[in-house]
Amino acid sequence: MYPKLFTHIKKHVSLTDADEALITNKLTLTKLRKKTFILQPGKICQGNYFILKGCVRMYFVNKKLTEQITQFGLENWWLADYDSLYNQKPSTYYLQAVEDCELLLLTPQHETELISAIPQLQTYFRNMFEKSVIAAQRRIHYISSMNDEELYREFSRLFPEFIQRVPQYMLASYLGFTPQFLSRIRAKKV
């Protein structure tokens, strides 16, 4: 039913057709128009979202009342406010579709049921979190070793297709500076 998801899972563990059917049953497909909110501050994150199609951003509003993006999600990524989800506490974030999106929602209950039925999914999710930890470790390294201009250049080098995909002001927000500054960096000769 969701070949993109199954292909992704099978890169890590094996699945039978029966497994796939079971997984399909436990997931909820959501199609969202651009700018739709998936989560808002005060609400508890409903589950873990697998992105079949589209782009999602996670952000909060800081003291200066500007949006501060902390994370983007793209195709084949799982995304959630895990602090809210696993500790069942109100989120402080917005999750919002940046493009029209197709998401699969997996609630904690369904996740537990799935893992009981298909134990190797525990390995799959462990691998997902492992990758997230590595990504976070790298991000901390970048942040603490580069200035804002270097951050932008490194980010463009690593994800050239991505910077075409989101508005520049979102990129600036994610990287932690103003859109004007980003515009100036781009105007500069390298």
Add this chain to the structure above:
Amino acid sequence: MYPKLFTHIKKHVSLTDADEALITNKLTLTKLRKKTFILQPGKICQGNYFILKGCVRMYFVNKKLTEQITQFGLENWWLADYDSLYNQKPSTYYLQAVEDCELLLLTPQHETELISAIPQLQTYFRNMFEKSVIAAQRRIHYISSMNDEELYREFSRLFPEFIQRVPQYMLASYLGFTPQFLSRIRAKKV
């Protein structure tokens, strides 16, 4: 054999005495004097370390040739350069004992063997990574919403015992500023 570790694991999953014996067999106890290196740049991280006693820091040397601490590890934490460990690539970090330490080393091979024998350990490790992801998400939030002084004050509020435990210059390095600046913050009245 390692009650502190077993207690920790049992907060997440159950273990039989036989399980505990098996785990004991797969771990290597290392006692380290303060300032001893556990990992150095260019080397591949040997495994995942559980800290029974002491404090460890992870750092790299930046362009200005100053030490930049990215992480501390304390009792009952697992610590490793996961990028190096799981992708088997040379590390860019130092891992060093800040105090005299007792660590348990779990190599990837032994980890695989243990998880085959005791499947619920997969759940345990999944939970550990989950917690790491949440911690990283929070850290990104702090970094992107506070200035250096606020970061320090929040950090002291959250971990008052910890700031007593490490030299100030290490704390400054972890928080991303100079020891002089930290000294100035402390001298200030709140």
Add this chain to the structure above:
DNA sequence: TAAAAAAATGAATCCAGTTTAAGAAATTAA
């Protein structure tokens, strides 16, 4: 008890990034 390491303090300085503002360009809606 000497030596080394860590912390405090003062003063001068700085520049990476913000702010403000206004116009151009691109996208979206209707």
Add this chain to the structure above:
DNA sequence: TTAATTTCTTAAACTGGATTCATTTTTTTA
């Protein structure tokens, strides 16, 4: 197609949080 909205660019003035350098005091270690 046009109007409305959103996004991007550019430029000039500015700023203040944080660094640097240099010296003294305190604490830790051998």
